[in-house]
Amino acid sequence: MTLIDDKRSLRRSMLAWRGGLGEEERRxxxxxxxxxxxxxxxxxxxxIVSGFWPMAEELDIRPLMTxxxxxxCQLALPVVVGxxxxxVFRAWRPDDPLEAGVFGTLHPSPRCDVVEPDALIVPLLACDxxxxxxGYGGGFYDRTLEGLRAKKTITAVGVGFDAQLIPHVPHGPDDQRLDWLLTDKRACAFV
Structure with a gap:
């Protein structure tokens, strides 16, 4: 199997697992x-902290953002531009209206200021x-982290359910490591 096949297989299994969680478990x-x-x-x-608006069965980080x-903190949400x-990160405050984006995302209006975050709260399907x-396979966070890290110190905090911490995540030369993983049961700092 290739790296792409390994990632695709793990993605399918983690999406299926996460989709089976109940509302009480999510809360x-x-x-x-x-x-x-x-x-x-x-x-x-x-x-300046960028979060994300949770979609589908992602862990709800809105209480954390509040x-x-x-x-x-100055908050921001990511925007896929292409x-x-x-x-790109647009300034956001709790209760600000959001607009539909690609891949089912929601993001601030183009009228909102573009900001450069000091820290990113990053969604994930698995972390080791x-x-x-x-992630979901588009490489958006990897490209973004690579560019930001070339300019300044950035803290990337992956967030997920505790069972999303697994022994090994297949990775390649274009993948960027997280600085932290935060789940509902633990925090891991990566050196």
């Missing part, structure tokens, strides 16, 4: 994630103990 995980953030604080605040806003392009992340 408890969102609360657990917020509790772990408060305990570990992987990002110094205030900072907490960061209350702590004085295939094989890095993400070395910080390798499996």
């Amino acid at each position: 408890e995980a969102a609360a657990g994630l917020l509790g772990m953030w408060r305990l570990e604080r992987p990002v110094r605040t205030p900072a 907490e960061l806003f209350v702590q004085g 295939k094989k392009q890095p993400l 103990e070395e910080g390798w992340r499996l």
Whole structure:
């Protein structure tokens, strides 16, 4: 099997697993994630922090984003501007209206300021103990992290359900490691 096949197979199994979670499990995980953030604080605040608007069965990070806003952080959400392009980040505040984007995403209006984050809260399907992340396959976060890291120090915090931490994530030369993984039950800093 090739790297692409390995990633595709793992993606299918993780999507199926995540899709089987119930609403109560999801609510408890969102609360657990917020509790772990408060305990570990992987990002110094205030900072410019990009989150994401959860879609499908992703862990709901909206309570965490509200907490960061209350702590004085400038928030942003990612915007896909084109295939094989890095993400752009638009300023966002809780309760700001959002517009439909590609792949079922929601993002701030083009009228919102473009900002450069100090930290990214990154969605994932799986992560291993070395910080390798499996995303959805578009490479948007990998390209974005590579570009931002060439300019300044960036903290990339992957967030997911605890069972998304697995022994090994297949990865290649274009993949970027996370600095942290935060789940509803643990926080892992990667050196």
